[in-house]
Amino acid sequence: MNVRAIFIDMDGTLLTASNNISKRNLEAIYMLQNQGVKVFLATGRHYEVTAPYHKEIGLQTPMICLNGASIHDAETGKAIQMKTVQVNEERFHQLTAEHAFNVMIHTANGLYCKEINEEIDYWTKVGQIPPRYIGDLRQANYQDVLKYSVRTGAPIPELSTLFKKEAEVINWNDGFELLAPNVSKWSAIKSLLRTLRISPNEVVAIGDGPNDIEMLRHVGTGVAMGNASEEVKKAADFVTGHHENDGLAEFIEGYLQIPYKSYVI
Incomplete structure (x- = not known):
């Protein structure tokens, strides 16, 4: 696959149920970065509970938070885009x-x-x-x-x-x-892709929840976790393993052809 960027959901995808990143998932992400693939987090979480994991991985890319309602700078954490919602x-x-x-x-x-x-x-x-x-x-x-x-x-x-x-x-x-109307992880991804001059066809997105459906449908390759609902799986091009069984790494190793090799970080 010709992949230039990957957008990864956190809960139910990157993280285990105990809110940890497994060693295998972490190593798979490092291998992607070493091959020049830009890695992004795209989550429903707010910035403060996204940033520690972003730092743990060592990412230098903006964070998509609150399902696309905000995008935060990697270094300063400052919101570089916010979409507010108004209801009665x-x-x-x-x-x-x-x-x-x-x-x-x-x-x-x-x-x-x-x-x-x-x-x-x-x-x-x-x-x-x-x-x-x-x-x-x-x-x-x-x-x-x-x-x-x-x-x-x-x-x-x-x-x-x-x-x-x-x-x-x-x-x-x-x-x-x-x-806000028309706000989603996908709307935030589109904004970043325009800035980076990356085609959606060169992008992978992976997630497990209803807030991931739009991005899975519109990127070049949408991947649903094994723990996702049938609705989410139907929106995806591939279904990988359960988040408790390193389904993220399984996809990276299998479909992006990056071999799993344990090494000292």
Whole structure:
């Protein structure tokens, strides 16, 4: 394959369930870089909990965060692109406050949330920055929203559909997310490819979630993880192994023909 760039999702793709990068995945990425392939992270995470892994790998490429709502400079971390979303706040909070949902609002200035959970505790530990506000979000003073995340505990498309005229909706098994219209990992990738003068045909993208579907469909080679849903797999050109079994490295070694060879880093 003539590959000049690869965009890698983090959770369920690069990382194990314990939020680690396996040695085999790390070595496969190093081999790609040694062959001149540009490696990017494209994640739903915010910058603070993306940057430590970006640093661990030693990447020098911009980070696509919050499903494409922001792109961050590799060296400074400064947002070089941000796409804010606007919904009817009164209506949003009325609909979500009627249920025992946790709501997380990612803004240009940090995270606002209804309540703390295990996920937010992990973000605080890794990113070293706690939420700016915890409590009734109707009383919070925030602006420049990049992503709304509603944790319902189960799919609830009848609620998320109500926001389709205002925002880009991503449905998950445990809730949904809202972005600015037409914002996705793919929209951010397109922006970077124009700057780098790389054709989408020379690009690989690999992921496992509904937020990865657009990029898998539009790059030259889309790769779904073995742990992905059938919907995600149908959007891809290839399906590789499970993220707990180094599916990322499996694809790099097999389809990009870079052999696995353990060596001291």
